[in-house]
Amino acid sequence: MMLRAVQRFLALTLFSSLTNRIIVLNLAGLAVLVVGILYLNQWRAGLIDARVQSLRVQGEIIAAAIAASATVDSDVITINPDRLLDFQSGTPISPLSFFDPALEFPINPERVAPLLRNLVTPTRTRARIYDKQGLLILDSANIYARGDVLRQPSPARRDGFFLTDWFGRLMTWVPGDDFPLYQEHAPDEGMRYPEVAAALSGNVADIVRLDAQRQLVVSVAVPVQRVRATVGVLLLSTQPGEIDAIVTTERWGILRIALIAGAVTVILSLLLAGTIAGPMRRLSEAAERVQGSMNRRTEIPDFTDRTDEVGHLSRALRAMTDALYNRIEAIERFAADVAHELKNPLTSLRSAVETLPLAKNDKDRARLAEIIQHDVRRLDRLISDISNASRLDAELARESADPVDIGTLCETMVSIQGDVAAKREVKVVYEAPEGRFAPVVLGHDSRLAQVVSNLIDNAVSFSPPGGTVRVVVTSGEDNVVIAVSDEGPGIKGDIGRIFQRFYTDRPEGESFGDHSGLGLSISRQIIDAHGGTIKAANRTDRSGALFTVTLDRAPEERAGLRLRK
Structure with a gap:
C-alpha cells in the first residue's frame, strides 16, 4: 500500500510529464555517479594512510634526535640498595638490576623542548613525550619561545562559505567511518592511550580516531630508545580536522563540478524534451481535436521529415487519421447508397399497396400482389447483403x-x-x-x-x-x-x-x-x-x-x- 502511494506521488509530481521524466532520470544518473565518487572514493583512505606513514617517519626522526641529544648521559652509576634485598642467594643477577630504574637514561625536558619546538612547529603537528611510567614530560602545545604571549587557545572560527560547512557536516554522517572516539587523558594517564602502551613495549603504533566534532585525529606513538632501552614515548598527532579539511575541499570541488554538470544536464534535457515532448504534445492535441470534431478534417502536425520515432509516430497518426476519415466517408457513402437502394423498392411497394384497394378486378390485384412480393423479396435480399457487407470488416479483423x-x-x-x-x-x-x-x-x-x-x-x-x-x-x-x-x-x-x-x-x-x-x-x-x-x-x-x-x-x-x- 505504501509503495503504491509512493508511486502515485511520483507519478503526480516528478513524473507528471515527459519533460520532468527526462530531467529527473538524467539527474538521477548524475547523482548516482557523484554519490558513488563521494562515498566510495578511496582517496580519503589513501590520504589517511599517507598521513600515518608521514607521522611514522617524522616520529622516528624526532625520537632518534631526542635519544641522541636530549637524554641524560651520566657516568655516575646509582645503586639501589633496596633491590639487593629482593634477590635470594643462588638467583642469577644482572648488573643492571641494581640500577635505579628512574635514573636509567632519563629525558631532559630542558634539552628536548627547543628541539621539539624546532622540529614539530613547522609541521603543525602536536607532539607529546611520556616517560616509561606514562607520565607526560612535555607537550608541544604548551611550549613557548622567549617573548611569546601566553593566552588561552580559542577554537578556530570557520569563515568559509555556508554551503561548504553544511556539506562538510553532512558528509560526517555518511556511513562507513568506524573509528573510535578520541578522548583527552590527564598528564599522568598516558598508559590509557593504546598506542603509547604499545610503544613502551618497543613497537611503533598508530591509530585513527574521531573527536567530539567527528573530525579525524591521527596519532602515531614511537618509542624513544637509547642503547636498545626504551626511555620514553613520542606521541605525534594531527590537528583535529586537518584531513577533513583537505577531503572536504576535494569533495566540494567534485560537488561544484557536479553542479555545473547538473546545470548542463538540465539544459540538454530541456532541449531533448523540446524535440520529443513538444511534438508529442502537438500530436496529442491534434488527436484530441480529431476526437472532438469528427464532422470535419483536422490536420495532424507533419513531422514525417524526421527519421526518429517522433517522425514514425507522426506518419502513423496521419495515416491512421486519413484511414479513419476515409472509413467515415465510406460509411457515409454506404449509408447514402443503402438509403437510395432501399428507397426504390419501398417507393414501389408503397405505390402498390396504395393502388391495391383501387384495383377493380382479380387480374390487377394479382399483378399488384406479385409486385408487392417481388419488392419484399428485394428488400429482404438487400437487407441481408447490406448486413453481410457491414459486418464483413469486423469478422475479418476478429478471425x-x-x-x-x-x-x-x-x-x-x-x-x-x-x-x-x-x-x-x-x-x-x-x-x-x-x-x-x-x-x-x-x-x-x-x-x-x-x-x-x-x-x-x-x-x-x-x-x-x-x-x-x-x-x-x-x-x-x-x-x-x-x-x-x-x-x-x-x-x-x-x-x-x-x-x-x-x-x-x-x-x-x-x-x-x-x-x-x-x-x-x-x-x-x-x-x-x-x-x-x-x-x-x-x-x-x-x-x-x-x-x-x-x-x-x-x-x-x-x-x-x-x-x-
Whole structure:
C-alpha cells in the first residue's frame, strides 16, 4: 500500500510529464555517479594512510634526535640498595638490576623542548613525550619561545562559505567511518592511550580516531630508545580536522563540478524534451481535436521529415487519421447508397399497396400482389447483403488467418454450383493446378469460398444455354491465381464501375431487382482484406468475361505445419 502511494506521488509530481521524466532520470544518473565518487572514493583512505606513514617517519626522526641529544648521559652509576634485598642467594643477577630504574637514561625536558619546538612547529603537528611510567614530560602545545604571549587557545572560527560547512557536516554522517572516539587523558594517564602502551613495549603504533566534532585525529606513538632501552614515548598527532579539511575541499570541488554538470544536464534535457515532448504534445492535441470534431478534417502536425520515432509516430497518426476519415466517408457513402437502394423498392411497394384497394378486378390485384412480393423479396435480399457487407470488416479483423487450400476450395465450390448451373444448361468446369507449388494461402476459408461462389454465380448468370464456365487455379512460387471465365456477352458497361456498390448490369431476360449489386463489391472487399487483388476484363480469345483473383501464397513452413495438424 505504501509503495503504491509512493508511486502515485511520483507519478503526480516528478513524473507528471515527459519533460520532468527526462530531467529527473538524467539527474538521477548524475547523482548516482557523484554519490558513488563521494562515498566510495578511496582517496580519503589513501590520504589517511599517507598521513600515518608521514607521522611514522617524522616520529622516528624526532625520537632518534631526542635519544641522541636530549637524554641524560651520566657516568655516575646509582645503586639501589633496596633491590639487593629482593634477590635470594643462588638467583642469577644482572648488573643492571641494581640500577635505579628512574635514573636509567632519563629525558631532559630542558634539552628536548627547543628541539621539539624546532622540529614539530613547522609541521603543525602536536607532539607529546611520556616517560616509561606514562607520565607526560612535555607537550608541544604548551611550549613557548622567549617573548611569546601566553593566552588561552580559542577554537578556530570557520569563515568559509555556508554551503561548504553544511556539506562538510553532512558528509560526517555518511556511513562507513568506524573509528573510535578520541578522548583527552590527564598528564599522568598516558598508559590509557593504546598506542603509547604499545610503544613502551618497543613497537611503533598508530591509530585513527574521531573527536567530539567527528573530525579525524591521527596519532602515531614511537618509542624513544637509547642503547636498545626504551626511555620514553613520542606521541605525534594531527590537528583535529586537518584531513577533513583537505577531503572536504576535494569533495566540494567534485560537488561544484557536479553542479555545473547538473546545470548542463538540465539544459540538454530541456532541449531533448523540446524535440520529443513538444511534438508529442502537438500530436496529442491534434488527436484530441480529431476526437472532438469528427464532422470535419483536422490536420495532424507533419513531422514525417524526421527519421526518429517522433517522425514514425507522426506518419502513423496521419495515416491512421486519413484511414479513419476515409472509413467515415465510406460509411457515409454506404449509408447514402443503402438509403437510395432501399428507397426504390419501398417507393414501389408503397405505390402498390396504395393502388391495391383501387384495383377493380382479380387480374390487377394479382399483378399488384406479385409486385408487392417481388419488392419484399428485394428488400429482404438487400437487407441481408447490406448486413453481410457491414459486418464483413469486423469478422475479418476478429478471425485468425489459417492455411487454405485454394485447389480443394475451388473444386468444392464448382461441385456445389454445378447443380445450380445445370438447371440453366450451363456447365461449370474446374481445372486443377499443376506444378510443385501447393496452392495454399493464409486466409478465411468461408470468405474465400464466398468470393469463388459469387464469381461462379455471376458467370453462370451471364452464360448462354450450353455455355461453359471455367475455373482455373494456377500456383506459382509467390502467389496463387484464380481465373473464372464465361462465354457470355462480356462486360458492356464501364469495367471500372463493376466493383462499385449496388452497380448492376444484368443480362436480358432477368427482372429488375433480382440482384442487389453487392456481390462483386463484397468480393473485392474480401480480397482486399486478404492483401490480394481482383480484376475484371473481357476475354481476348472470344466473347465473355474474365475475373482474376491473385493471392499471396503461404510460406511452406507455415502452410505445412498448419496442414499437418
